[in-house]
Amino acid sequence: MNSISNLEAVDNIINSTGKVIKKEPISDFQVAYEVNKSDVHQILTSLKLEGWKQLSYLSAVDWPEENKFELVYILLNWDKPVYIQIRAKIDRENPSMNSIIPIFPGAKYYEREAHEFFGIAFPGNPDYKKQLIMEQWDDIPPLRKDFDPRAYSDRKYPSREYPDNFSKKDKENESLEKQAKRRKRARKLRTGGEE
């Protein structure tokens, strides 16, 4: 079966189960659909029944200007090779999305990761609140756009104060004579002995 008819088949499945806000063809093997948050579970279920049995990726994208998070689910059918991106926007304040573990059990750790990095709640996932990667994290979730790693690091690890006698810099080394000597030696090393 060629990929064009596969893309049409995907179109039929998704249009018959939910409302598509925006369709975005990406390549012969990939297509993206933006759907409503409430339709996601329905669409994923019907795609799984039609053969899109593998959840390849689940994550989120932060859009602070719209005040939204965008969840993305990427599915793959190995027999009709088409990747489908299902994207849904959810509110940025108290973000929450029902877990898809009943449909794709493999989503468990992806959802835990999304909770850790974006702070999205996944009711239905038994462990989503447990910390996974970042031990004892004490700030806002780090992949949000308003998290500034530089500011965090400056606050958490204040710059060290050195005593006056920490480094004894030789004043002589700054003399022009010594600088010329160093340059000469560098040239000698670079050119292999020639002056």
Added chain:
Amino acid sequence: MKEMKLFLGPQHPGMHGNASVHLFVDGDIIKRSYLLPGMLHRGFEKQMERKLWVNNIALIPRVCVPEPDINEMAFALATEKLLKLDVPERAHWIRMIMLEFARISAHLMAYGGLGGPTGNYTLMYHAHIDRNLILDIFEKISGARIYHQYIVIGGVRKDLPEGIDEEINAYLNDLESRLNEYRDLGIDNPSVVKRIKDTIMLPEAVVWELGVTGIGMRSATNKPYDIRKVMPYARYNQVEFEVPISDYSDARSRLDIKIKEVQQSINIIRQCLDKMPEGEVRVKPSRGQSMRWTVPKGYVYAPVESSRGEFGYYMVSNGGTTPWRVGVRGASYPQGLLGIEKYLPGTRIDDAALWVDTMGICSPEIDR
């Protein structure tokens, strides 16, 4: 007997990389287990959002240490798709040579890793010698041994050096002649067979439940589910190769497939050297700025077939000079986290290291 907690890793001959498996054992049977990642978390996804598209090339190979080239390829494919950039013909073939060498070296490392948990260190030394010779070839091509930063957006960094063909061919002949030796040392060695035959099963239902890809999936489903075949990228549609499969997935059959894949990669590299045209190897992604160029808005997911399965980058651009979001789909995510939690319990302690080794788990790509 009282339940006891044991740690497998982060420092253990059977554990590859800095992750730890926590085992709760009763006698020598594992009752509960989970993986504790986080010892290698470097915040790549956040860092990539703060660096220019070009600068990220220096960062991405670090995502998976034993097999860095797949990262470069997935990143380059995704960015080129967003830019709608066509890569010169010769660059595709050079990329395939690099990727297949990377696959051989990762397979050799994983196959040699069998030596740790089974106490058969000769195998490991042999595999590492052969891998080291691949690193020599990498060094001649790209100037670096591990992190090549060779596959870049728009092609490859520079053309192949003079006379590398003979060197590659000599190496491939040498390796091919010794593949049977590897079988004798590893999967056909009676002392090892007792440990790996009919144990550490991966049934087809588990594959679909977890989302395992790569060798695990092909050995359980008996179907050639390989992204190089199913959705060819680069010029994999113009070379002839087979995808080794099996209908019985124990540790031995998965290792057997690894050796067969090495043979297939050798065949692919030979065809690449034959069919490779002359010409340019790199196009510039922009006509103006050399580094501070922008990428059009868009979302794209670019998968490649790594030695452990489907490895992909999910990239979002908002039209800026830096990526808006980069998500890494590590090939070992499903089996490494959920697989260890659900399916490692029930096996014996001494099988845990073999389980981790033969399922194909790379801890840096779980952590990122």
